[in-house]
Amino acid sequence: MSDETHKPGSMDISVQEKTFEGFISFATKGAIFSILLLIFIGLVNG
Secondary structure, eight states: OOSOOOOTTOSOOHHHHHHHHHHHHHHHHHHHHHHHHHHHHHHHHO
16 A cells, blocks of 8 residues: 555644634634623613
């Protein structure tokens, strides 16, 4: 088949790391915005 052997940890994953950081940032900001929006709605309708 192939003479090459896989060496764990040798792959460049910088693009995946940046994508994951962007996703986590987006999800965190979205959650904070949603919570603040719900608090605001609760205060206005209270």
